[in-house]
Amino acid sequence: MKLSELTLVRWMTHLNMGLTLGLLIWLACLPGTSHAHGVTAGELELDHPYAVPSAVGESHGQAYLRGITNKGAHPERLIGASTPVAAGVKLHSLRPDANGLRGMEVSAIELPAKTTTRLRHTGDYQITLIDLNAPLKDGDKFDLTLNFEHAGAKTVNVWVQTPRDAAASHTTH
Numbered sequence: 001m002k003l004s005e006l007t008l009v010r011w012m013t014h015l016n017m018g019l020t021l022g023l024l025i026w027l028a029c030l031p032g033t034s035h036a037h038g039v040t041a042g043e044l045e046l047d048h049p050y051a052v053p054s055a056v057g058e059s060h061g062q063a064y065l066r067g068i069t070n071k072g073a074h075p076e077r078l079i080g081a082s083t084p085v086a087a088g089v090k091l092h093s094l095r096p097d098a099n100g101l102r103g104m105e106v107s108a109i110e111l112p113a114k115t116t117t118r119l120r121h122t123g124d125y126q127i128t129l130i131d132l133n134a135p136l137k138d139g140d141k142f143d144l145t146l147n148f149e150h151a152g153a154k155t156v157n158v159w160v161q162t163p164r165d166a167a168a169s170h171t172t173h
Contacts (some may be wrong), residue, residue: 018125029047041146041154043072045109049144049156051129052121054136054164061086061129061136063144063158067116068109077149083158084144087131094126103128108149136160 039046048066063083070076080158081089084109092103109125119125127134127144140160147153 007132018145027051039154039156041097041148042151043070044148044154044158045069045071046154048144049158050158051140051142051158053138053160054132056135057093058135059131061132062121063127064121064123065119065156068111069116070111070113073113074150075113076111076151078111078146079107079149080147081144082147083142085133085136085145086129089144090128092128092132094124111171113149117128123143127156138162146157157173 046065046068049063049096050065051061051063054061063081068078078091078132080091083089084093091106093109094101094103096102106125109117111121117124119127138160142158142160143155145153145155145159
């Protein structure tokens with residue numbers, strides 16, 4: 001190999017390493033949206049906000065989180081929520097009855113210190129979207145602002161998806 005060819009190969013190798021390093025640095029600087037589908041609000045971790053597609057003709061919808069983890073030393077409370085896709089939002093606890101799970105409206109959802117509270121379609125709580133502007137369809141995304149007693153308001157991006165266990169998503173209100 002001639003000296004000029006060797007110089008060119010070395011230069012290209014350094015260029016490729018530089019481009020690769022630059023790409024890795026750029027990726028590391030991207031916001032957390034490419035990581036786990038969740039966000040933090042102070043000492044709270046809001047894990048995987050999602051909604052289920054709304055039933056045909058149904059004016060209400062449901063939104064959930066895999067869980068809200070309170071990593072803090074003090075209790076917190078979810079005291080309300082709002083979204084541009086519905087006229088109103090209510091908080092419900094889910095209790096089993098003869099027809100599956102029944103949603104009972106609550107004024108707040110308690111988030112004890114050092115605990116994860118589930119807000120799943122098969123869990124303890126749900127966020128009910130009242131008078132939807134349009135049906136929730138699989139693949140849609142929308143903003144949901146959660147209001148906490150101490151941590152304040154935090155907006156999360158909710159993904160509409162069909163649960164793996166679709167039969168478990170039916171609740172009576």
